[in-house]
Amino acid sequence: MEPLAVQYDILRWIVLSPLLGAVVISLLGRTLPRKLTGTIASAAVGVSFFIGLAAFIKLKGLAGHGHGEQAAFLSDTLYRWLAVGGLSVDVAFAFDRLSAVMVLVVAGVSALIHIYSMGYMAHDKSYWRYFAYLNLFVFFMLVLVLADNAVVMFVGWEGVGLCSYLLIGFWFEDPEKAYAGKKAFIVNRIGDFGFLLGIILIFWTLGTVNFNEIAGQAPAVLVAGGSLATLICLLLFLGATGKSAQIPLYVWLPDAMAGPTPVSALIHAATMVTAGVYMIVRLNVLYLLAPAAMCVVAVVGAATAIYAASIGLVQNDIKKVLAYSTVSQLGYMFLAVGVGAFSAGIFHLMTHAFFKALLFLGSGSVIHAMSGKQDIREMGGLKKKMPVTYWTFLFATLAIAGIPPFAGFFSKDEILWKAFSSPQGHWGLWLIGFAAAGMTAFYMFRLVFLTFHGQCRADEKTKSHLHESPYLMTVPLMVLGVLSVIGGFVGIPEILGGGNGFHHWLAPLLGNENGAVQVSAGVQHWPHAVEYTMIALSVAVAVAGIFGAWVFYIKQPEKPKQLAERWPLLHQLVYNKYYIDEIYNVFIVQPIKLTSTFLLWKIFDAGVIDGVVNLTGSSVRGLGRVAARLQNGYAQAYAVTFLIGVLLLIGSFVW
Amino acid sequence: MIALQSLLTLSAVLFVIGVCGFITRRNVLIMFMSVELMLNAANLAMLAFARHNASMDPQVVAMFVMALAAAEVAVGLAIIVAVFRRRGTVNIDDLRNLKW
Incomplete structure (x- = not known):
């Protein structure tokens, strides 16, 4: 049986609220007082949490005895993002029992950490940048857990x-x-x-x-x-x-x-x-x-x-x-x-x-x-x-x-x-x-x-x-x-x-x-x-x-x-952590670096890619140098060229 | 009655003389005269055909060529005189300043 889907329009605000916070803070953060910046950020996440709570209560109310009702979810579709051939992707959110747990945990813990950060980062010089990033993170995390x-x-x-x-x-x-x-x-x-x-x-x-x-x-x-x-x-x-x-x-x-x-x-x-x-x-x-x-x-x-x-x-x-x-x-x-x-x-x-x-x-x-x-x-x-x-x-x-x-x-x-x-x-x-x-x-x-x-x-x-x-x-x-x-x-x-x-x-x-x-x-x-x-x-x-x-x-x-x-x-x-970092360095990072430096950069990029570009340039220039010899400034030489052309033309007619 | 062939042969000879003169002589004035020679060779051919076909059209063209040649001579000679006054030479090989 198909799970029951219930339209729930405010679901999008769980996601959009931290995004809004991030946008506001990144645009105005420089001028706003610190306390306000932190409060906006925390409030944005708090809103997500409380909407999540409301959705959770609504979801709980849906639970019946049939499987379809138990696996029911709240859904909110924003718009169709892609439709190419057989692939169609909606920007849509689904709030089912699993995402309910995730949203509450993510938004709840995030809100607490935002509040904590207001104290911890109080003396940092990039205070507003911090909160803009943090809100943006919460936005993406909620997109991740709510995506349908x-x-x-x-x-x-x-x-x-x-x-x-x-x-x-x-x-x-x-x-x-x-x-x-x-x-x-x-x-x-x-x-x-x-x-x-x-x-x-x-x-x-x-x-x-x-x-x-x-x-x-x-x-x-x-x-x-x-x-x-x-x-x-x-x-x-x-x-x-x-x-x-x-x-x-x-x-x-x-x-x-x-x-x-x-x-x-x-x-x-x-x-x-x-x-x-x-x-x-x-x-x-x-x-x-x-x-x-x-x-x-x-x-x-x-x-x-x-x-x-x-x-x-x-x-x-x-x-x-x-x-x-x-x-x-x-x-x-x-x-x-x-x-x-x-x-x-x-x-x-x-x-x-x-x-x-x-x-x-x-x-x-x-x-x-x-x-x-x-x-x-x-x-x-x-x-x-x-x-x-x-x-x-x-x-x-x-x-x-x-x-x-x-x-x-x-x-x-x-x-x-x-x-x-x-x-x-x-x-x-x-x-x-x-x-x-x-x-x-x-x-x-x-x-x-x-x-x-x-x-x-x-x-x-x-x-x-x-x-x-x-x-x-x-x-x-x-x-x-x-x-x-x-x-x-x-x-x-x-x-x-x-x-x-x-x-x-x-x-x-x-x-x-x-x-x-x-x-x-x-x-x-x-x-x-x-x-x-x-x-x-x-x-x-x-x-x-x-x-x-x-x-x-x-x-x-x-x-x-x-x-x-x-x-x-x-x-x-x-x-030394089993020297894993060192092992990766020797066996993976360095070979890739060497390949990049010598094969990809020095040979492929500098040799092949740049070579093709330079070849185009130099061959055109060479051709131009040859063609330039024709234009030597001797009017009579032009006349001879002209004559030869005329003769060839006449020849082709007579032939 | 002069045959068409004779007239055309004369025209061709004059034209070739004009071409040779234009190509080989270094004096701009002589080259200029060679151009006139070629134009007149062409005119002669026109008139030969006009008589042969009893048509007026080639004669009209010949008239045009003469008018054109007159205009060209006026302008051309003026340029040559001006160049000579300025440069003191009319040798074509010395006049290469417009080369890139």
């Missing part, structure tokens, strides 16, 4: 990449930061190319780019497990690895921390980097038709989760730790969607948005207090000086570590359980996720202990500056803190007495739940005891990680150094 077809989604996809580039390189006077922006953009472009090819292939096989039509037609047109479905999904996944920082394209995200900290919180933790997960869930029907591709997604996700977590263990920059943690958590989300637990992936996306945004904002608050220092070895003992930051940061850390009843526990546990129990799951995937969970708890508490506990290791000047951040910054922290605590309650699993409401909310849109795609392997029913054991195990590993961090960084602070000295090679390897 793949082409409009691609517009948002590229747009957020652009804004990410602009904001990473926000302080472009520093060449290193400008370089980080370029790196992010180029790495993203590689992924985007795959995404674009995937969209083209979808259009080529299904003849449509509309998500509802794709979901409706794919099971009939594509052979399940066929190479075409697999190819489409792998290409799309390449796009996802770029945007969502998975192996092998994750390298840009740690460097993206060069941007202002609220930007890291918004773009590189809560919203943009989750676009890949969202896209896969949006096209879940296609993925269900390509089990091999799902297996790739799950394996890459699991590998990224543990790999990034291991790097996070030894980083000393507060933001770098969080960056690798983000990469690792995104790996979890891909692990979830890879084993067919789409709702668990989105659930973790949501809780992660809360607690990771909070962690970044908290770290921003710390950096603010530390006069811009980011090295955790110079911090310590900040607990007393910044109580609000400390407590909210602690809540978020407990959430990410997976301690019940904080938000992260429910979502992470759901993912681990599905990795183990679902038909596409495997105990090996579970084991990797399990180990990564222990590491996560360890490195996050290492961060907390080094930053907030023990003796303050900062120099006197910084120490005298230490202060709690202003209300503009602490209030968003508190709101996110509350969300990090209660955010998981929407998805309490049935076994723990909850209704797993989040899963049921999304189920009508998921091909393996609503029966659109038959998953071949039978669903195994596990005894409750197994599930209880799993939950106990994941809590245990988190507690073990926390305890480990406590031993290493509070009780015996000399221990980490000893360990590092005992295995210097291993420590060097992990500390």
